[in-house]
Structure formats: structure tokens, C-alpha cells
Amino acid sequence: MQSIQITAPSFDAFRRVELPEPTQPGKGRILVRMKAGSVNFADLAVASGHYPGALYPNIPLSDGAGEVIAVGEDVWQVAVGDRVAIHVKAHWIAGRPSAELANPMRGATLPGSLVEIAELDAASVVKLPDHLSWEAAGTLPIAAMTAWRALESAQIGPASTVALLGTGGVSIFALQLAKARGARVIITSSSDEKLARARALGADEVFNYRQDANWDASVLERTGGVGADLVIDPVGGEGFNRSVTAARHGGTVAAIGFLGGGATPLDLLSVIFREVRVQGSNGGSVADLAGAVAAMAAHRIEAVIDRTFGLDDLKKAYELMAQGGHFGKIAISFDW
Incomplete structure (x- = not known):
């Protein structure tokens, strides 16, 4: 063979x-x-x-x-x-x-x-x-599973807000699966055309981070100063503190990648005083993948x-x- x-x-x-x-x-x-x-x-x-x-x-x-x-x-x-x-x-x-x-x-x-x-x-x-x-x-195996596990870990439901960085595989699966769970979704991109496509998939709020680099402030503004229950960050690097800032008190930042580099000057005081949970992601179990697939079957979600x-x-x-x-x-x- x-x-x-x-x-x-x-x-x-x-x-x-x-x-x-x-x-x-x-x-x-x-x-x-x-x-x-x-x-x-x-x-x-x-x-x-x-x-x-x-x-x-x-x-x-x-x-x-x-x-x-x-x-x-x-x-x-x-x-x-x-x-x-x-x-x-x-x-x-x-x-x-x-x-x-x-x-x-x-x-x-x-x-x-x-x-x-x-x-x-x-x-x-x-x-x-x-x-x-x-x-x-x-x-499905990596991206859908990673998105589903992050949503499950943060207990995302109808009263939740999810912020997504970029429009890669995990972010788009997270958009679709979060909407299936009834959540509000905010997504960022450097492309207005991609933001329009994200809106067509159900995104509630979109913004172009090249036009406004302070995307964390935009998330806070659009959540009445509260922040997102979950921020899924595939970038890391120097901008990771923005994900921490964009999360609500007691919220979760899912660190799923390091496109912007593996080292980050984490603002530990913000993590401590705002009780933000930073959740690393090195994959998930077969059961996590099964959960994502079951949700896609129930809601007829297309990759x-x-x-x-x-x-x-x-x-x-x-x-x-x-x-x-x-x-x-x-x-x-x-x-x-």
C-alpha cells in the first residue's frame, strides 16, 4: 500500500x-x-x-x-x-x-x-x-475538538460571551459551536471580507484589529465593561495580556497556540486580582472529539x-x- x-x-x-x-x-x-x-x-x-x-x-x-x-x-x-x-x-x-x-x-x-x-x-x-x-x-480531530473542549471547560451557554482571535480553523469551529450553545460571539480579523463571512456564520460582533489594535478595549466596550466569559487565543506572544484584559472577572483565557511566539510578559496581577483562569490546551480526549461531533450532527454544522x-x-x-x-x-x- x-x-x-x-x-x-x-x-x-x-x-x-x-x-x-x-x-x-x-x-x-x-x-x-x-x-x-x-x-x-x-x-x-x-x-x-x-x-x-x-x-x-x-x-x-x-x-x-x-x-x-x-x-x-x-x-x-x-x-x-x-x-x-x-x-x-x-x-x-x-x-x-x-x-x-x-x-x-x-x-x-x-x-x-x-x-x-x-x-x-x-x-x-x-x-x-x-x-x-x-x-x-x-x-475535525484537532480544531473542532479544541474548540469544543475550550467551550466545555469555560461552561459556555446561552448567557455567555465568547471572544475569538482570528478566523483560523479553531476560531471558526468555536464560532459555530458557541452559537449552537446559545452564546454571544465576538470575533476579530484583519480583513473586513473575513469579518463579513464570520457574520454570515452567526458572529454577533466583529471588528478589524488592524484598524483598532486595542481590541481588548473594544471587547470591554461591547460587553458593557464586563468582558468575555471565554477568550480563545491562538496567537500568544506580546499580545497575550490583551486576552487577559478582555476576559471578565472569573473568566477563562484558552491558550491554544503560539503564532505570535511562545514567550509572553504575563500581567500576573491582573490574573490574580481578576481571578482569570488561563487554560493551556495540548489537545483533548476522544470523548472531547465525540462531544464536538455530536454537536455538529445535532445542529447540522458544516466544516x-x-x-x-x-x-x-x-x-x-x-x-x-x-x-x-x-x-x-x-x-x-x-x-x-
Whole structure:
């Protein structure tokens, strides 16, 4: 069977290779014919040598979805023919994280999705709703799960306000899922065209941070000086204190990325006196992904895909992710 490997930390290190096709899966295991996936910031970190403990050569791409083609003994979670999303944290099924559960990562320290047939633990996949295409399903494991876990952690509901930075994959899923939970959503972007698209998806308030860099003050103004119950921050860096300022007393800042850098001069007095909870995010469990998928099924939520690439254009997909500026997700169709 065919696979793609990354042999070194470089966008030029993707290689097609032939691997032995797996046989009948063992107890609790399944075989999945992989159909699609998507590119995440973690994949960029692997391809640029910035992911701790990443293996080379390895099968890249964390996100993936496919069709179950064989099941082993004692598999009850899925049946042959089921469409499934494959969770990126293969060992973290449910409950609180630990280093042993949260650190192993598909596409980085474990084999990823760029393979024709994957052998997996049956407990590490989630059945998909029928309304999602393969490409849409392949965008769920990291972004939808991360958004859902942040909303759950902050107990977001109809009386809540959520502030989202940018219009990448997690932010757009968080917009859709927060609206499904009845929350008010404020979203930022440097593009008026993207803000218009966010409004069409249900955003209640939008503003362009290039025109007004003091976006935290804008959030406070639009919440009557109270602030947001949850701020989802994929940027970090020098601007992270703005996320803390934009949160309400007792609110939550979900730190989900470091596009602006990993170091931040955190205003600890603001965190202490306003009792703001800073919640780091290193993924989530299969149960978290299942929650996101169930909400998408109940509300018929569609994944928002900026562009879809084939396997021959894998490098271009990574380059687009590195450039930023996309709206929603960058999907990969597995056209073997």
C-alpha cells in the first residue's frame, strides 16, 4: 500500500513509499481506509523541526478520517462500513490528561494519517454524521475538538460571551459551536471580507484589529465593561495580556497556540486580582472529539474549508498554512 513519509524537518522532505498492507486487525483493533485529512499548526511544527520529540522518518499529518474496512475481536465501538474521524491523541480516550496520555501525537511521535490503510485502536475513533464530506470530516480531530473542549471547560451557554482571535480553523469551529450553545460571539480579523463571512456564520460582533489594535478595549466596550466569559487565543506572544484584559472577572483565557511566539510578559496581577483562569490546551480526549461531533450532527454544522489540496500538492498546503490568512481549515483529499 502507498504512504507518504516525512524524512526530515523540511517541506521538501515528503516522500511516497510502499509499505506492507496490514492484515486482519488484532483484539480491539480496526483497519481504516484513509480518505482525507487537514493541516494544523502542529503539522507545521513537525515539518519545520519545532515539535518536541518528533520522529523522522514518520507518516505525517495528525488529522484524518476514513472508512472502517475490518474489525478485530471484541470491537464494539464501530462496524465495517462506518465512517470515522481518527483522534490525534491515540492514548487519551477520556478523563483528565497526563503526560502519558496527552504527549503521544499522531503525525509527530506516532504514525499519522497519510497512509492508505491505518491500523488503529477502535477506542480512538469517532463515528461521523452523514452530512459531512470526507474532506469536512478530515478537519475535525484537532480544531473542532479544541474548540469544543475550550467551550466545555469555560461552561459556555446561552448567557455567555465568547471572544475569538482570528478566523483560523479553531476560531471558526468555536464560532459555530458557541452559537449552537446559545452564546454571544465576538470575533476579530484583519480583513473586513473575513469579518463579513464570520457574520454570515452567526458572529454577533466583529471588528478589524488592524484598524483598532486595542481590541481588548473594544471587547470591554461591547460587553458593557464586563468582558468575555471565554477568550480563545491562538496567537500568544506580546499580545497575550490583551486576552487577559478582555476576559471578565472569573473568566477563562484558552491558550491554544503560539503564532505570535511562545514567550509572553504575563500581567500576573491582573490574573490574580481578576481571578482569570488561563487554560493551556495540548489537545483533548476522544470523548472531547465525540462531544464536538455530536454537536455538529445535532445542529447540522458544516466544516468551513478554505481550500482543498491533493496529495501531489501537499507542500503547497503546508506553505499556505505557514503563510496564514486562510479562513477556516485547509483540507487534504487522499487521492492515492
